[in-house]
Amino acid sequence: MKQPLVIGFNREWALNAGKEKFLKHFKDAYPGHDLEAEWDKISPPNKKVNTPAVEAEK
Amino acid sequence: MINSFKCSAAGGNTGVDDCSLQISKIVGFFLVSKNFVLSAADLASDATLQAALIAAANADSKALRAFPVHQLVDIADNTTDPTEQTFGYGPSVIVAGGMYNWTFPFLRGGLCLLKALKTFNNTDTRPIFYDSNGTLFGWKVGDTLKGVPLNQFYANDWRPNTGAATMVTSVKFTLNPRYLNEELGFYKVTDFSLESIEGLQNVVLKQTGVQAKPVYKVTAAVGCSAANIFDQYSVELAAAALWRAKNKATGAAITITSVAADANIFGFTVTLDSSDTGYPAVGSIELSLAPVSVLKAAGVTGLESVPLTIVNVA
Numbered sequence: 001m002k003q004p005l006v007i008g009f010n011r012e013w014a015l016n017a018g019k020e021k022f023l024k025h026f027k028d029a030y031p032g033h034d035l036e037a038e039w040d041k042i043s044p045p046n047k048k049v050n051t052p053a054v055e056a057e058k
Numbered sequence: 059m060i061n062s063f064k065c066s067a068a069g070g071n072t073g074v075d076d077c078s079l080q081i082s083k084i085v086g087f088f089l090v091s092k093n094f095v096l097s098a099a100d101l102a103s104d105a106t107l108q109a110a111l112i113a114a115a116n117a118d119s120k121a122l123r124a125f126p127v128h129q130l131v132d133i134a135d136n137t138t139d140p141t142e143q144t145f146g147y148g149p150s151v152i153v154a155g156g157m158y159n160w161t162f163p164f165l166r167g168g169l170c171l172l173k174a175l176k177t178f179n180n181t182d183t184r185p186i187f188y189d190s191n192g193t194l195f196g197w198k199v200g201d202t203l204k205g206v207p208l209n210q211f212y213a214n215d216w217r218p219n220t221g222a223a224t225m226v227t228s229v230k231f232t233l234n235p236r237y238l239n240e241e242l243g244f245y246k247v248t249d250f251s252l253e254s255i256e257g258l259q260n261v262v263l264k265q266t267g268v269q270a271k272p273v274y275k276v277t278a279a280v281g282c283s284a285a286n287i288f289d290q291y292s293v294e295l296a297a298a299a300l301w302r303a304k305n306k307a308t309g310a311a312i313t314i315t316s317v318a319a320d321a322n323i324f325g326f327t328v329t330l331d332s333s334d335t336g337y338p339a340v341g342s343i344e345l346s347l348a349p350v351s352v353l354k355a356a357g358v359t360g361l362e363s364v365p366l367t368i369v370n371v372a
Contacts, residue, residue, distance in 0.1 A: 006292065006293055006296035006318065006319045007296060007316055007317075007318040007319075008296040008297035008298050008299075008300075008316060008317045008318070009298065009315070009316045010298040010299075010313065010314060010315045010316060013298075013313055013315050013331065014315070025315060025329070025331075026315070026316065026329065028270065028273065029273045029316070029318075029327060029329045030318065030327075
């Protein structure tokens with residue numbers, strides 16, 4: 001089965017709903033689609049910020 | 059500005075200059091509401107007029123919208139003669155003016171356009187006409203141009219092809235001539251074609267496939283030929299912000315959580331928030347595209363959707 005070409009998520013709803021609800025809400029609508037990756041686009045995982053302390057560790 | 063054609067001064071003087079205004083063949087019109095107005099600012103230049111007409115043709119509110127009809131192909135002029143009284147001794151006087159009675163056949167748009175125009179029958183719709191030389195004309199009110207008040211607008215039933223003549227689709231206007239004589243307003247366009255101002259087309263949404271609420275699959279088609287717009291707008295319309303859903307009974311908005319361009323159905327998968335207080339587990343939902351202006355800003359131009367009713371059953 002071909003996957004949807006483009007999905008336009010309601011970003012505001014998604015951020016208010018949170019990851020768990022987001023994944024549960026869409027698992028039947030988009031079976032087999034990488035919803036984790038879609039969530040990461042909406043709410044990117046925290047990255048380590050370059051602070052003087054981080055630089056000192058290097 | 060309005061009436062900038064340099065005719066001789068008013069007041070009944072009969073001297074004329076080297077040029078004269080002639081209304082040529084009437085080839086189109088814009089149907090507008092009684093409150094519609096082209097202001098002095100709109101009529102300041104071709105550029106401002108073009109912008110005003112484009113905005114009017116794409117207005118979100120139908121009460122403010124101008125509905126263009128182009129490429130009229132003929133006129134049947136059944137204008138009534140003035141009523142004349144003849145006295146016993148011979149002299150006669152005009153006691154009442156005649157009435158303009160114009161019927162315009164059209165080919166472009168055919169039955170689909172006729173069906174749309176019939177929705178204006180028995181309404182207070184008013185035309186602003188234009189001729190083949192780009193002269194836009196209507197009712198002058200102060201420094202503004204408005205639609206002409208009519209006795210009647212009527213989109214006629216179509217007449218069949220007789221073998222000698224093609225099928226006829228036509229519209230009829232009856233009006234008091236004073237609006238286009240003593241109260242005539244006009245603007246001569248030179249820098250753009252009035253025919254380029256196009257009306258909106260209806261997008262018809264249809265459910266397709268197996269429904270599994272709150273996920274709904276729909277297709278979107280345009281025009282008389284019901285052409286699917288997926289190829290043209292699949293990327294643009296895969297956006298929750300370009301769709302609207304509401305509880306048909308209460309009018310409450312329902313949150314749309316996603317819209318996907320779905321090549322499996324050559325349409326769109328619309329997902330609603332079933333925990334939204336407006337969402338009816340059992341009941342009707344009205345699904346549509348966003349208003350014309352929102353679609354236009356997203357690059358989806360010239361379209362307005364007809365709401366689709368979706369029925370959720372237990």
